[in-house]
Amino acid sequence: MIITLKNKATKKEEKKVVDKIKSLGYLPHISRGNNVTIIGMIGEQAEKYKENFEAMDEVDHISEIEKPYKLASREFKQENTVIKLPYGIEIGGNKVPVIAGPCAIESKSVLDEIAKIVKDDGGTILRGGAFKPRSSPYAFQGLGEKGLKYIGEIGKKYKMPTISEAMSVEEVPLVAHYCDIVQIGARNVQNYDLLKACGKQKKPVLLKRGMATTIKEWLLSAEYILSQGNYNVMLCERGIRTFETATRFTLDLNAIPVVKKLTHLPVVLDPSHGIGIREHVPTMAKACLAVGADAIAMEIHPRPEEALSDGPQSLLPEQYKKLMDELKVLAQALGREI
Numbered sequence: 313m314i315i316t317l318k319n320k321a322t323k324k325e326e327k328k329v330v331d332k333i334k335s336l337g338y339l340p341h342i343s344r345g346n347n348v349t350i351i352g353m354i355g356e357q358a359e360k361y362k363e364n365f366e367a368m369d370e371v372d373h374i375s376e377i378e379k380p381y382k383l384a385s386r387e388f389k390q391e392n393t394v395i396k397l398p399y400g401i402e403i404g405g406n407k408v409p410v411i412a413g414p415c416a417i418e419s420k421s422v423l424d425e426i427a428k429i430v431k432d433d434g435g436t437i438l439r440g441g442a443f444k445p446r447s448s449p450y451a452f453q454g455l456g457e458k459g460l461k462y463i464g465e466i467g468k469k470y471k472m473p474t475i476s477e478a479m480s481v482e483e484v485p486l487v488a489h490y491c492d493i494v495q496i497g498a499r500n501v502q503n504y505d506l507l508k509a510c511g512k513q514k515k516p517v518l519l520k521r522g523m524a525t526t527i528k529e530w531l532l533s534a535e536y537i538l539s540q541g542n543y544n545v546m547l548c549e550r551g552i553r554t555f556e557t558a559t560r561f562t563l564d565l566n567a568i569p570v571v572k573k574l575t576h577l578p579v580v581l582d583p584s585h586g587i588g589i590r591e592h593v594p595t596m597a598k599a600c601l602a603v604g605a606d607a608i609a610m611e612i613h614p615r616p617e618e619a620l621s622d623g624p625q626s627l628l629p630e631q632y633k634k635l636m637d638e639l640k641v642l643a644q645a646l647g648r649e650i
């Protein structure tokens with residue numbers, strides 16, 4: 313339920329409404345505009361108190377949020393959320409940052425080599441996994457905290473914000489300490505303790521869609537993070553499982569206009585995991601931009617045959633360079649900027 317206060321309500325009036333919400337056992341979420349303050353009253357069946365709040369002098373009107381995800385919905389917040397990152401990078405505005413890097417951080421020198429390529433050709437956010445969710449327990453599991461140290465240092469060296477995945481509650485503060493964005497991977501999209509832990513810390517969170525997650529479930533997962541007080545959440549479509557086996561996953565481009573209508577949160581697209589085939593990643597990256605991505609995430613590697621994870625989908629430096637040139641032209645045609 314959304315409680316809109318009277319025009320230019322004072323802090324004292326706001327507090328009266330907030331205290332009442334809390335006394336009923338609900339969570340208040342305050343959003344202050346230039347003239348109007350709206351307060352979300354979050355919790356099960358908040359609507360049953362509608363009349364009590366309507367009767368308050370401080371309140372202008374009440375509206376109900378129909379969707380099961382409340383804070384994530386456009387009903388709660390109409391304008392797009394813009395997430396601010398270091399070095400003036402934003403996700404959710406007119407500019408479309410490219411997030412690029414290796415699947416896994418393999419060594420400091422290889423990460424440095426890749427970061428230079430990312431930066432030189434216009435990428436603005438450095439990615440790299442230190443805790444890797446591998447299908448096989450025998451596959452490379454990542455460098456752990458050592459890898460996070462490397463990406464933290466190299467991000468600073470090239471003045472790029474960084475992103476890395478946390479797979480468990482214990483890993484969240486570690487990733488948040490070294491990196492600027494905490495990634496929650498597809499396999500953990502419904503790990504609710506992990507989502508709550510992300511919501512209790514302050515760094516922005518990139519929430520990947522699970523390979524068998526509906527849009528509604530995905531948005532409810534985002535709601536877990538938001539409901540803990542962290543509003544800097546971005547969604548990431550990375551492909552779902554369908555009957556098709558010719559590609560690694562099926563990048564659900566349909567989801568983007570639908571999700572953007574339902575939520576104010578930025579939507580990132582990941583064509584690398586989405587199709588899983590290097591040769592076709594550039595085509596799909598352009599489709600991602602066309603469909604309205606707020607950022608594009610891609611894996612690159614100078615020697616994919618030596619990569620310890622996801623080599624077959626990692627772009628070669630020259631492919632990345634060519635793609636970035638094409639994306640810049642396409643962005644202009646679409647009224648956006650890379």
Ligand code: PEP
Pocket residue numbers: 415441445496497498499520550585
């Ligand atoms: C990744 O980004 O390297 C990754 C493991 O992604 P996903 O969770 O989408 O499989």
Ligand code: MN
Pocket residue numbers: 415416585611621622
């Ligand atoms: Mn990967």
